[in-house]
Amino acid sequence: QVQLVQSGAEVKKPGASVKVSCQSSGYTFTNYDINWVRQATGQGPEWMGWMNPNSGATGYSQKFQGRVTMTRSTSISTAYLELSDLRSDDTAVYYCARSGFGMGVNFDFWGQGTLVTVPS
């Protein structure tokens, strides 16, 4: 069965960086995009960007351009999200989610979420 398993909770100081991992199993890793979505407490999901595990191509939300990097290791079917220059308003649960490529995609499988806390 398809599973996306994320790394554990993180606490980071303002200005630091965080790297969250998302290990996929149960399907061919390079056949689907990995997306990253975050959700602050009481807020809706906020899409951050996508990565194509086959080519490494990425597409980032304008809001996060310059602060976010999405990478992968195909040998271990793992995607990574790195967010730099952390601020207190980056405190949120970060999810990875699988989708197809291009337009008209949907997020059919999700990771369990990783809480990133940036104390003010």
Place this chain on the structure above:
Amino acid sequence: DIQMTQSPSSLSASVGDRVTITCRASQSISTYLNWYQQKPGKAPKLLIYAASSLQSGVPSRFSGSGSGTEFTLTISSLQPEDFATYYCQQSYNTRAFGPGTKVEIK
């Protein structure tokens, strides 16, 4: 950027009620619209994709319709497990989510 809005932002309903939630896009997105259900502490769950296609395993009381700029999610007979927050998502260019509609028990 395409802006997504949802109405209402919250609603109270009883078990057995028919519930309709509306999602609007600031420009045409064809049928590139998905619906998700989210319960507290859980990841969102895909219900409807491409505006009207039911995701595998999702009960048939959920349905979606619409195209262009206006879309609806309908729950034909609300069940206790349906009390949750519902989000639309456009996949026309970015993959942004709407602000959500919370369905509460009356």
